[in-house]
Amino acid sequence: NNSDVEEASLFLEEYNNVSQTTFNRNMEAAWTFNTNITNENQKKMVEVQLETDLWQQEMANRAAAFNTSAFNATMQRQFYKIKDIGTAAMTDHGKLQKLNEVLSDMESIYSTGKVCFAENDCKPLDPDITRLFETSRDEQKLRIAWKGWRDQTGRKMRDLYTTFHSFCVYPCVCVGYADTGAYWRSWYEMDTFDQEVKRLFEQLKPLYEQLHAFVRQRLKKQYGAAIFPQTGHIPAHLLGNMWAQSWNSLQDLLMPFPSKPILDVTEEMVKQKYTPRKIFEVSDDFFKSLGMIEMPFEFWNKSMLERPAGREVVCHASAWDFYNGRDFRVKQCTDITMDHLSTAHHEMGHIEYFLQYRNQPLVFRDGANPGFHEAVGDVISLSVETPKHLNKIGLLPNYVEDNETDINFLMAMALQKIAFLPFGYLIDQWRWSVFKGVTKASDYNKAWWNLRCGLQGVSPPVPRSEEDFDPGAKYHIPGNTPYIRYFVSYVLQFQFHKALCGIAGHNGPLHTCDIYNSSAAGQKLSAMLSKGSSQVWTESLKELTGQTTMSAQPLMDYFQPLLDYLRAANGDEVGWSDDCPSFAD
Ligand SMILES: C[C@H](NC(=O)O)C(=O)O
Numbered sequence: 001n002n003s004d005v006e007e008a009s010l011f012l013e014e015y016n017n018v019s020q021t022t023f024n025r026n027m028e029a030a031w032t033f034n035t036n037i038t039n040e041n042q043k044k045m046v047e048v049q050l051e052t053d054l055w056q057q058e059m060a061n062r063a064a065a066f067n068t069s070a071f072n073a074t075m076q077r078q079f080y081k082i083k084d085i086g087t088a089a090m091t092d093h094g095k096l097q098k099l100n101e102v103l104s105d106m107e108s109i110y111s112t113g114k115v116c117f118a119e120n121d122c123k124p125l126d127p128d129i130t131r132l133f134e135t136s137r138d139e140q141k142l143r144i145a146w147k148g149w150r151d152q153t154g155r156k157m158r159d160l161y162t163t164f165h166s167f168c169v170y171p172c173v174c175v176g177y178a179d180t181g182a183y184w185r186s187w188y189e190m191d192t193f194d195q196e197v198k199r200l201f202e203q204l205k206p207l208y209e210q211l212h213a214f215v216r217q218r219l220k221k222q223y224g225a226a227i228f229p230q231t232g233h234i235p236a237h238l239l240g241n242m243w244a245q246s247w248n249s250l251q252d253l254l255m256p257f258p259s260k261p262i263l264d265v266t267e268e269m270v271k272q273k274y275t276p277r278k279i280f281e282v283s284d285d286f287f288k289s290l291g292m293i294e295m296p297f298e299f300w301n302k303s304m305l306e307r308p309a310g311r312e313v314v315c316h317a318s319a320w321d322f323y324n325g326r327d328f329r330v331k332q333c334t335d336i337t338m339d340h341l342s343t344a345h346h347e348m349g350h351i352e353y354f355l356q357y358r359n360q361p362l363v364f365r366d367g368a369n370p371g372f373h374e375a376v377g378d379v380i381s382l383s384v385e386t387p388k389h390l391n392k393i394g395l396l397p398n399y400v401e402d403n404e405t406d407i408n409f410l411m412a413m414a415l416q417k418i419a420f421l422p423f424g425y426l427i428d429q430w431r432w433s434v435f436k437g438v439t440k441a442s443d444y445n446k447a448w449w450n451l452r453c454g455l456q457g458v459s460p461p462v463p464r465s466e467e468d469f470d471p472g473a474k475y476h477i478p479g480n481t482p483y484i485r486y487f488v489s490y491v492l493q494f495q496f497h498k499a500l501c502g503i504a505g506h507n508g509p510l511h512t513c514d515i516y517n518s519s520a521a522g523q524k525l526s527a528m529l530s531k532g533s534s535q536v537w538t539e540s541l542k543e544l545t546g547q548t549t550m551s552a553q554p555l556m557d558y559f560q561p562l563l564d565y566l567r568a569a570n571g572d573e574v575g576w577s578d579d580c581p582s583f584a585d
């Protein structure tokens with residue numbers, strides 16, 4: 001085959017030109033469906049997706065005709081990525097079409113799901129049911145909504161997911177991999193990746209157990225011990241979130257020192273008449289303060305920053321690269337809450353990454369690994385959410401710093417970051433076992449609740465069975481978006497934060513650091529982001545932090561003062577038993 005470097009360069013040039021228009025067209029069709037869910041838009045998206053997959057197959061086949069062994073590392077990496085196209089490699093085009101249809105059907109069921117409290121009283125997840133979980137302390141109403149959401153989403157997807165699943169086990173359609181899970185893990189370019197995340201999870205478990213014990217004890221006071229199972233689990237509908245994945249909306253119940261000012265600035269945002277646009281301008285301002293790239297004209301012109309009236313949309317927030325170096329958008333049904341301020345930073349972090357690597361060859365316009373992409377915005381939020389910064393931008397007017405507010409702040413951050421860890425870890429534990437064929441369709445829900453009970457210490461508030469399909473009630477399962485990336489991000493973002501705080505000249509504990517206005521930090525971060533996926537992520541990590549491995553140490557150092565407080569407050573009432581209460585066999 002062909003080892004001619006000249007021809008190889010011409011092929012890469014052609015690929016980089018044609019791929020921009022091919023992927024741009026694909027993103028536009030997906031955007032049209034995501035911002036207006038209709039049968040016609042769904043059909044069009046599936047059609048364009050198939051055409052894009054087939055184009056990728058053709059390019060992969062042409063790339064395979066080259067012998068790259070004598071090419072330089074960058075060319076070799078580009079050829080590798082052009083050939084590494086996952087499920088798009090499926091040669092049975094009928095099956096490929098069916099796969100894309102099943103996925104879009106599940107996405108549609110999830111995004112149009114509503115919880116009905118009465119005949120003509122049905123509410124969507126965003127904003128209504130999300131607000132209910134954040135603000136209601138009515139256990140019965142929460143239980144109805146918890147069950148209703150799962151009846152209207154997961155329960156309706158079980159057969160579709162079983163069909164999807166049949167495409168993803170061995171012989172995997174992702175050419176060259178044992179199954180789809182193996183393909184997804186390959187993006188981390190280390191064959192010990194699953195052991196690495198397991199090691200990190202075990203290392204962080206003691207922090208989670210202490211937080212879980214403290215929250216359980218407070219919630220028992222709030223709701224009475226009678227509705228808590230003897231096994232030590234926390235009923236999942238009481239944790240302020242539809243999936244019990246972040247507990248920060250319970251701050252009013254959980255502050256160690258309740259006499260001090262509350263750190264949830266939602267009320268102040270509403271009082272100051274914040275709009276969705278204002279929320280994104282606050283985030284844009286932070287990136288500008290670091291000397292990074294500000295949001296371009298198209299971003300403000302073409303994003304969907306709030307839920308439109310009169311049509312169905314996919315409300316789960318996401319950031320979009322239209323692969324032409326100019327057009328980048330966020331789609332978010334923004335509500336005026338602190339959680340959405342944080343989400344806006346998360347999504348804009350993706351856009352900043354797109355902007356930083358927009359001149360890379362197309363196959364390098366990606367995160368160094370998927371966890372990097374999820375971490376960018378959250379790193380900025382670690383500065384924004386400090387009381388010092390919230391005070392600076394006028395959202396926390398009467399704030400006085402002392403030891404008690406310090407612990408309160410760490411508790412607020414732990415309810416976001418520590419609470420998330422087992423959830424961020426378990427979703428792909430479940431999915432990888434499904435893709436491997438270890439978890440069969442007949443055990444989907446049992447395997448799910450074994451993980452939810454075992455790792456997260458939560459229990460279902462109503463009995464579950466294999467009639468249900470609770471994984472389908474979480475966006476990323478019907479959306480087929482890998483999830484371990486968020487667990488990786490929650491570890492990496494503290495490593496990034498520690499490094500950037502050092503560069504910004506911060507003195508004192510990590511949790512008081514705010515890198516706002518530090519052009520030195522901005523330059524260092526930009527330099528790393530601009531590399532995209534052109535080099536292995538350990539090189540990118542080294543350029544930013546000096547380390548070449550993921551480390552939970554910065555996260556643990558950040559929360560150390562809280563851990564000391566929790567250990568003293570909890571005594572030995574810590575942990576839960578492995579058996580899963582109220583799972584009907
Ligand atoms: C943590 C994850 N974030 C995201 O999807 O952007 C979630 O919302 O479940």
Ligand SMILES: [Zn+2]
Pocket residue numbers: 346347350373374
């Ligand atoms: Zn994200």
